[in-house]
Amino acid sequence: MESFLFDHYLKLESNPISYRSLISLRHIPKGTTVMYSYPLACLLIQSTIKTYCNQCLKIPSLTTSSSPPLQACSKCKQIFYCSVSCQKKSWTLHHKKLCSIYISKKEKDDSNLDINNNINKMDEEILRRVSLRIDKYLEKKSTSNFSSSSFSPLETGKEREKGKEINENERINQVICEAFLSLMSHRENLTSDQIEKYKIIAERVWSDLKFKNISQDDLIKYLCKFSCNNFQLHDNQLFTYGEGVYPVGSFINHSCHPNSIVMYEGEKQIIKSIEDIDAEEEITISYIDAAVMNRTSRKNILKEKYCFDCQCSRCLVNFINIEKNKFNNKNKFKITLAKIDQLMEKGSEDIKEEIIDDLIKNWSKMNNSKIESSLINNQIYFIYSKTSFILSSLLPHLREDTLRSSYLHSLDNLLNYLLSKVVVEKEEEEKNTFKLFSTTTISIMTKYFYNLIDAQRWHESWKLGKLILGIYLVIYPRYHPIITLHLFTLGKCMWNDLEGGKDVIKEAIDILKISKKSITITHGDGENNKIVLNDVIELLGMAEKELKNL
Numbered sequence: 001m002e003s004f005l006f007d008h009y010l011k012l013e014s015n016p017i018s019y020r021s022l023i024s025l026r027h028i029p030k031g032t033t034v035m036y037s038y039p040l041a042c043l044l045i046q047s048t049i050k051t052y053c054n055q056c057l058k059i060p061s062l063t064t065s066s067s068p069p070l071q072a073c074s075k076c077k078q079i080f081y082c083s084v085s086c087q088k089k090s091w092t093l094h095h096k097k098l099c100s101i102y103i104s105k106k107e108k109d110d111s112n113l114d115i116n117n118n119i120n121k122m123d124e125e126i127l128r129r130v131s132l133r134i135d136k137y138l139e140k141k142s143t144s145n146f147s148s149s150s151f152s153p154l155e156t157g158k159e160r161e162k163g164k165e166i167n168e169n170e171r172i173n174q175v176i177c178e179a180f181l182s183l184m185s186h187r188e189n190l191t192s193d194q195i196e197k198y199k200i201i202a203e204r205v206w207s208d209l210k211f212k213n214i215s216q217d218d219l220i221k222y223l224c225k226f227s228c229n230n231f232q233l234h235d236n237q238l239f240t241y242g243e244g245v246y247p248v249g250s251f252i253n254h255s256c257h258p259n260s261i262v263m264y265e266g267e268k269q270i271i272k273s274i275e276d277i278d279a280e281e282e283i284t285i286s287y288i289d290a291a292v293m294n295r296t297s298r299k300n301i302l303k304e305k306y307c308f309d310c311q312c313s314r315c316l317v318n319f320i321n322i323e324k325n326k327f328n329n330k331n332k333f334k335i336t337l338a339k340i341d342q343l344m345e346k347g348s349e350d351i352k353e354e355i356i357d358d359l360i361k362n363w364s365k366m367n368n369s370k371i372e373s374s375l376i377n378n379q380i381y382f383i384y385s386k387t388s389f390i391l392s393s394l395l396p397h398l399r400e401d402t403l404r405s406s407y408l409h410s411l412d413n414l415l416n417y418l419l420s421k422v423v424v425e426k427e428e429e430e431k432n433t434f435k436l437f438s439t440t441t442i443s444i445m446t447k448y449f450y451n452l453i454d455a456q457r458w459h460e461s462w463k464l465g466k467l468i469l470g471i472y473l474v475i476y477p478r479y480h481p482i483i484t485l486h487l488f489t490l491g492k493c494m495w496n497d498l499e500g501g502k503d504v505i506k507e508a509i510d511i512l513k514i515s516k517k518s519i520t521i522t523h524g525d526g527e528n529n530k531i532v533l534n535d536v537i538e539l540l541g542m543a544e545k546e547l548k549n550l
């Protein structure tokens with residue numbers, strides 16, 4: 001395991017608070033692949049099993065246009081593959097043992113939840129796949145020496161190459177299995193209800209697949225590991241398509257202000273840096289969507305699901321002391337984050353959720369004048385008109401990293417305004433308050449933004465989109481995939497606004513250029529991401545052409 005990490009210029013270090021930390025051995029500029037790894041097991045969610053290959057987790061049409069559609073396993077007809085090689089790989093890994101089980105258990109109900117026992121069927125299926133691999137690994141471990149990498153001198157060059165490949169695959173398998181066995185389970189922290197559910201799943205899996213080298217109790221322990229280590233797989237638009245066990249990725253600890261993100265290409269998990277990381281610095285990712293949670297909610301969820309008290313730089317900043325001290329640029333960002341946390345806590349009782357739900361549900365029925373005069377619209381435009389100059393002043397700073405201090409200054413102006421507004425409103429009447437940083441407000445503004453796009457109300461959509469960008473910029477790390485994707489959508493809205501004229505087109509070009517740069521950092525240039533990048537480049541070309549003709 002150490003040599004695998006060393007190959008990626010990484011090491012695992014003991015840590016009294018988090019057990020272990022993953023440390024970088026080199027300086028990593030932002031936008032770099034910190035490491036990549038493959039899953040011990042992964043599974044598609046129900047809605048994607050007929051669009052994604054069940055082995056490589058890719059959509060065939062995205063890889064080659066001439067690919068045939070997915071082919072179902074001819075026996076169970078429940079698992080779909082893009083190629084014979086994927087089918088063979090799956091057969092060797094687990095399908096050989098699982099195919100007959102699928103046939104005998106073919107359930108009418110296709111949902112991921114066993115309603116009677118409130119048991120997550122994905123856990124059960126992932127457990128089958130993980131345990132089959134671990135059982136085989138332990139079997140091998142007890143009978144052979146893994147570390148041998150010598151070849152017989154009598155082998156031909158081709159055989160030697162093949163041998164090397166098998167050895168490399170075995171080495172990776174060994175790393176993944178050892179890493180999984182070493183992961184934390186937090187079994188002692190789980191409720192008896194949860195353990196009861198895990199016992200039921202373990203019993204079922206055990207009765208289906210009697211293992212030689214692992215016990216029923218081991219299966220319960222593995223389920224506990226899933227709960228604090230598994231990853232949701234998402235595509236480059238951030239839509240979830242599966243769940244996976246990535247034991248090497250699971251070495252990475254959480255921070256509410258992380259320096260890395262997790263991206264996927266099919267089943268391959270890629271850890272990308274979104275900030276410059278120094279040698280000897282810890283690699284961190286965010287386990288939760290820090291944007292939609294205040295400090296208290298973050299703490300609660302991290303405690304409940306991951307069993308720790310977050311002591312990250314963002315959680316530890318004490319807002320009360322902020323004004324009294326002078327901070328450098330790096331710390332200034334922490335202050336910004338602390339202010340957001342304060343805002344989010346203040347904004348936790350927001351516009352009543354029913355009112356918002358109602359507005360959204362009835363969107364299609366509503367006529368324009370009605371929505372125009374709605375509370376949301378008025379409030380958004382009021383805030384936009386007050387902050388538009390700050391929002392515009394932020395954009396130039398997004399182009400260049402060298403202007404970090406002035407960028408932070410603009411960000412701070414925006415925040416101070418929003419902060420003072422919330423405070424003033426608190427003292428004024430309660431009924432008209434609109435708290436920008438609460439969970440409800442952010443999600444409703446985003447929904448509303450997409451409603452405006454669907455209705456092709458481009459002028460309003462980009463104004464709201466710009467305000468959302470301002471909020472995202474103060475909440476998320478600068479190079480977060482959500483910001484990247486939002487910049488692209490915002491640029492599209494501006495380009496579509498025919499009444500906007502030259503100035504709006506110019507700004508659209510500016511935003512699309514920033515989006516293009518951000519994509520290379522957050523998404524990279526893997527095969528699927530090239531599609532996103534090409535879309536931006538194409539739109540940018542059209543917008544530049546249009547500007548020339550104006």
Ligand SMILES: C[S@@+](CC[C@H](N)C(=O)[O-])C[C@H]1O[C@@H](n2cnc3c(N)ncnc32)[C@H](O)[C@@H]1O
Binds near residue numbers: 252
């Ligand atoms: C995915 S694992 C991370 C790797 C883990 N530290 C290890 O050595 O195996 C998640 C667990 O690590 C610990 N952890 C992660 N981030 C932490 C943090 N910021 N502070 C304290 N513990 C943390 C928690 O126990 C959590 O349940």
